[in-house]
Amino acid sequence: MTIEEAQxxxxxxxxxxxxxxxxxxxxxxILTEEVGELARIMARRxxxxxxxxxxxxxxxxxxxADVMWVLICMANQTGVDLTKALEKNxxxxxxRDQNRHKNNPKLR
Numbered sequence: 038m039t040i041e042e043a044q045x046x047x048x049x050x051x052x053x054x055x056x057x058x059x060x061x062x063x064x065x066x067i068l069t070e071e072v073g074e075l076a077r078i079m080a081r082r083x084x085x086x087x088x089x090x091x092x093x094x095x096x097x098x099x100x101x102a103d104v105m106w107v108l109i110c111m112a113n114q115t116g117v118d119l120t121k122a123l124e125k126n127x128x129x130x131x132x133r134d135q136n137r138h139k140n141n142p143k144l145r
Contacts, residue, residue: 040120047109058114068107075100 038046051058059067078095081088112119138144 040123041118043105044109044113044119047106048113051110051113058110061111061114064107064111064114068104068111071100071103071107075104 058064074095075097078092078097078100080086081092082097109119111117112122
């Protein structure tokens with residue numbers, strides 16, 4: 038699935054099953070919540086915190102998809118073409134960081 042297809046599928050789902058988009062500020066709050074859930078798994082599974090028994094069944098991929106879902110909702114409702122935005126971001130990073138990481142002794 039391309040990013041464009043994902044944006045269209047989310048929009049279709051919202052309009053047919055979800056009734057309507059939550060407003061932008063509500064979605065920003067939901068995105069923050071979803072990122073927090075992802076962070077919890079990352080901190081406990083890959084970080085130094087111990088993983089609680091109740092966290093061991095949490096699905097990392099599902100939490101990442103939740104973050105993507107809300108981000109796509111926000112892009113749709115604010116008119117952002119995520120494909121174009123990501124392409125532009127790659128260009129920016131390629132120009133700005135062309136030698137930055139190669140010359141960073143911390144990454145060696």
